[in-house]
Amino acid sequence: xxxxxxxATPRASRARHILGxxxxxxxxxxxxxxxxxxxxxxxxFFLIRLMPGNPIDIKIDELTKDGLMTYQxxxxxxxxxxxxxxxxxxxxxxxxxxxxxxHGNLGYSFVSQGTPVTAIVLAVLPxxxxxxxxxxxxxxxxGVFLGLFAAYNRNTRADHILSLGxxxxxxxxxYFIALLIVIVLGVELRWVPxxxxxxxxxxGIQPGFTFSFIGDVxxxxxxxxxxxxxxxxxxxxxxxxxxxxxxxxxxxxxxxxARGLSDGRIMTAYVGRNAVLPLVTQLxxxxxxxxxxxxxxxxxxxxxGVGLRLQAAVTQRDYPVMQGILLMVTLSVVILNLAADLLYxxxxxxxxxxxxxxxx
Numbered sequence: 001x002x003x004x005x006x007x008a009t010p011r012a013s014r015a016r017h018i019l020g021x022x023x024x025x026x027x028x029x030x031x032x033x034x035x036x037x038x039x040x041x042x043x044x045f046f047l048i049r050l051m052p053g054n055p056i057d058i059k060i061d062e063l064t065k066d067g068l069m070t071y072q073x074x075x076x077x078x079x080x081x082x083x084x085x086x087x088x089x090x091x092x093x094x095x096x097x098x099x100x101x102x103h104g105n106l107g108y109s110f111v112s113q114g115t116p117v118t119a120i121v122l123a124v125l126p127x128x129x130x131x132x133x134x135x136x137x138x139x140x141x142x143g144v145f146l147g148l149f150a151a152y153n154r155n156t157r158a159d160h161i162l163s164l165g166x167x168x169x170x171x172x173x174x175y176f177i178a179l180l181i182v183i184v185l186g187v188e189l190r191w192v193p194x195x196x197x198x199x200x201x202x203x204g205i206q207p208g209f210t211f212s213f214i215g216d217v218x219x220x221x222x223x224x225x226x227x228x229x230x231x232x233x234x235x236x237x238x239x240x241x242x243x244x245x246x247x248x249x250x251x252x253x254x255x256x257x258a259r260g261l262s263d264g265r266i267m268t269a270y271v272g273r274n275a276v277l278p279l280v281t282q283l284x285x286x287x288x289x290x291x292x293x294x295x296x297x298x299x300x301x302x303x304x305g306v307g308l309r310l311q312a313a314v315t316q317r318d319y320p321v322m323q324g325i326l327l328m329v330t331l332s333v334v335i336l337n338l339a340a341d342l343l344y345x346x347x348x349x350x351x352x353x354x355x356x357x358x359x360x
Contacts, residue, residue, distance in 0.1 A: 029338055029341060030338070033337075033338045036330075036334050037327075037330055037331060040330045041101075041323075041326075044323065044326050044327070045094055045323060048322055051314075051317065053317055054317050054319075055078075055110045055316060055318065055319075056075070056078045058316065058317055059074070060075055063077060097323070105118075106121070106320060106323070106324040106327070107320040107323075107324075108320060109318055109321050110316075110317075110318045110319060110320060111313075111316045111318045111321075112318075117320045117321055117323075117324035120309065120321055121306070121324050121325060121328055124304060124308070124309045125306055127200045127221075127303065127306075128294050128305035128306040131224040131225050131294075131303065132224075132228055132291050132294060135224070135225040135226070135227070135228025135232075136228055136229075136286060136290060138225070139229045139230075139232040139236060140232075140236050140279070140283055142229075143166075143232070143233045143234070143235070143236020143237045143239075143240060144279065146162055146233075146236075146237045146240075147162075147166075147236060147237045147239065147240025147241040147242075147243075147244060148244050148267065148271075148272055148275070149162070150163060150237065151240070151244035151245050151248065151275075152263075152267065162241075163237075163238065163241065166233075166235075166237035166238045167238065168234070169230060169231075169233060170232075170234030170235045170238060174227050174228065174296075174297060175296040175297065175300070177227050177230050177231055178227045178301070181227065182194055182301075192223070194301075197219065197220055197222065197223055198220075198302040199220055199302050199303065199304060200221070200305070201216055201220060201304075202216050220303070221303075223301045223303075224294075224297050224298065224301055224303050224305075227297050232290075235286075239279055240275060240279060243275035243277075244271055244272070244275040247274050247275040248271060252270060253266060256270050280343060283340065284336035284339060285333075287336050288332050288334075288336045289333065291329055291332050292329040292332075292333065294306060294307035295307030295310050295311050306329070309321070310322065310326075313325065
């Protein structure tokens with residue numbers, strides 16, 4: 001007798017469908033991104049509270065510095081200024097933080113009473129995104145072009161100059177470039193009006209889509225944009241040159257030349273398109289790290305972005321603002337990496353998660 005195969009129940013079919021969905025590479029990538037954000041946020045929460053001092057202690061030090069108040073008087077006044085309870089167990093604070101975060105609530109600033117952290121982050125985030133994004137896009141475009149040019153003109157004077165310049169610039173940290181601009185161009189040579197260019201906008205200017213406002217924004221953003229540009233353009237030159245040299249040795253280039261295609265056509269449609277693919281993921285990683293590392297650059301130029309606001313929050317021990325900004329930085333790095341991974345597999349389905357990401 002042959003046993004009859006029992007039909008699958010709706011619950012079993014649903015379970016197999018859900019399991020098949022989570023085996024999809026895109027779903028796995030999203031899950032890994034979520035876990036990365038969760039673990040990083042958790043570690044950040046506890047590390048922040050290991051820092052010496054808190055908002056109340058800092059305020060007490062300010063009030064007792066001149067000897068006009070006793071410690072008890074200063075503590076009573078500081079406690080009345082900050083509506084926070086730092087005596088609660090850390091685990092209880094963490095559970096409350098995660099619960100609020102699940103509802104999209106980052107809490108309120110300790111220092112700026114009644115001001116939501118979300119409003120603080122959204123007020124400074126566009127300035128950082130503008131300066132970092134503009135600088136990296138310009139450096140990527142120029143670096144890719146110069147790297148492609150250097151690869152097609154190997155062992156020439158132009159190749160040697162670009163390679164040497166790219167190596168030197170890529171070895172200099174961005175904060176050192178910013179320091180050189182301030183000291184050499186601003187203080188010693190006085191070619192750059194550092195004092196006038198401090199901040200994100202000039203005082204008294206009215207925001208709007210006007211030539212005066214846009215010109216003022218660009219004027220104040222020139223210095224941080226220049227730093228981000230110079231700090232990364234050498235990397236793109238060297239990376240594109242190396243990738244182009246490798247692509248020139250592929251069989252499809254020889255086949256294209258045998259078909260009689262022009263060098264310009266081969267360089268743009270074949271070599272350049274394939275050589276730039278490895279740099280896509282690097283661009284996303286660089287953008288995320290630049291946003292996270294903007295604190296030094298923005299402090300040099302007093303540029304009112306995420307980095308400068310994070311520096312103030314660290315000084316004031318404003319825990320909610322610190323957590324909100326660090327969460328935003330983590331999200332930017334993770335999301336940009338995820339987007340680059342999916343875009344990379346879309347551009348070249350043979351690599352990475354091609355099958356899953358493209359849906360084939």
